[in-house]
Amino acid sequence: MKTSRVRESLLAGARGLYLASASLAGSITLFVFAVVSLVLIPLGIGLFTTPSVLLAVRRFATLHRVQAGEWADVGIAVPYRREPARPRPGLAGQVARCTRMLKDPATWRDLQWLLAHMTFGTVLALIPPVLVLYMLYGWVLACGVWKPIYEAGGGEWYAFIHVTSQSAAFAAAALGTALFIVSLYVNRPLLRAHFLLSRALLAPTATMRERELALRVGRLEETRHDAVDSSAAELRRIERDLHDGAQARLVAMGMDLGTIEAIVEKDPAKAKEMIAKARQNSGEALTELRDLVRGIHPPVLAERGLGDAVRALALRLPVATDVDVELPGRADASVEAAAYFAVSEVLTNAVKYAHADRVWVDVHHADGMLRIAVTDDGKGGAVIGAGTGLSGVERRLGTFDGVLAVSSPVGGPTMVTMEIPCELS
Structure with a gap:
């Protein structure tokens, strides 16, 4: 039990040192860039730089959310508004994107968190490593390092102890040991307090x-x-x-x-x-x-489930199709039907419009989300709303709060990703 507590204290100290150094440097850099970019908006330059800088801030904040959950068991929800599935292209689209991000309250809470992270957050993060490292310095003084410092005219202080003799150096080592014992009990709570402060600023408010x-x-x-x-x-x-x-x-x-x-x-x-x-x-x-x-409603879907139904679809295609299914259970019948017909429409597009020679289908479930990716080596150029049936797929998935994403550069390949929130039985 004692060894475990020591290991946890040292780990909290190492993580606090990281948060107070590398993470602090990132906070300062992003905050300065964000402020400069916002100032340049009236000149037009900020319209192009601000979305990129704010996106970097969001990724940095998201990394901190992950660390809060993994290091201190502090869950911090992601409050950002969803980006439109079909953003406007060109200059008008860039202005709309910048405006949309600036109107998102989470953007300003991120900037407030950066400011707090580099001040109060840094202090909370520094205490755990200081308690550990300060003990080491007390022991170093007790090993005789105090003497050349004193002889050189230095008046070394260790906390409130004026180290001018070996006995004072031993007292400093004892104080450092006491501080280390304190760290065994306070380092993890201090690290958790650091992340609780972050949650107060990063988590979505009731409004x-x-x-x-x-x-x-x-x-x-x-x-x-x-x-x-x-x-x-x-x-x-x-x-x-x-x-x-x-x-x-x-x-x-x-x-x-x-x-x-x-x-x-x-x-x-x-x-x-x-x-x-x-x-x-x-x-x-x-x-x-x-x-x-x-x-x-295909009989194979009702009898065998989504995985076998998609495999049956692939067998009827005139092109080589690889299907990878990893589903530990079955979703609701309505969700399976929506996913089946969505995959059927995408596969039809791959053969009819993309003229693909090979198709890959990946179906799996993770984190409460049914994820399906259909990739083909066709000519590409698929766009939602271009009459290829993808708009119908998007509407079908939207009924279940699902989303559709399409990556299809001209010349291919095309990757259509579908996600539907659901639980498996």
Whole structure:
């Protein structure tokens, strides 16, 4: 138990030294750059530099959040507003991005945290390593280092002890040992206090959470309306397919059977020919009904889950497709259906529009998020809203608060990433 406490104290001291040195240097540098960039906004230069500097500040703050969780078990939520899926290009887009970041309250809280981190935060972070290192200095003095300092005319002080003799040096070593014993009990709490101070400034406030919740509710209402419209369109498609396909064939079969009943005794050969035709129509009607059911909810999806359903999709593609699935359980049926049809649409795009020769599909679940990445070696140039069906995929995922990201430079490759928050059973 004692060895464990010593190790924890020394580790807290090392982490405090890091926070008070390397992290402090980063805080000062980013704060100065941010202030200079903000001052240059009226000149136009800041419109281009500010987003990059603020993005660096956010990454630095996010790293600190990770350290708070791993080093002191202090959770700090990320309060930044979500960037639009399709940012505006050019100068107008740059101005909009800069304005959007400056209107985000989390931006100004980050800058306040940088200021506090380089002052009060540094003091809290410095105490743990000082308690450890100051003990070492007391022992060094006790080993005789005090004497040449004293003979050179120096009046060395160790805390409140004036070291002018060996006995005073031993007293300094004793005081340093006492400080080290104190550090065994206070170093971890001091490090935690440092991160609690950061949480007070970096975590979203109640007002920010309410605003974020309102934005999320508005987005969900919008995607719900899209889902309702999509459902209505899907019902109309099913009705049209039934009317023009299976229903028409069944009506024709009924008429043929009536004719067969009337001529079976008079013209058996003709009746036999019509029976064969009716059998063919019944087979085609059954095939169309199966395709229709598969389009509504594929049987393999209901029976085997998303992983096997995606593998079945890949087997039907005319190009080589590698599928990697890592799902320790199953999501809700509605989530699986949304993910399945989203993957189906993306794979269709890869073959039909990108003219890909090879496709890679990765499906896995981590941190409460179902993540699907579809990559192809096609010609690229895919853009959400360009008529390739990706807008429909985005709306479908948005119903479940999911997101779609597309990276598709001209010439390829194209990578489509989908994320849906969900839990697996």
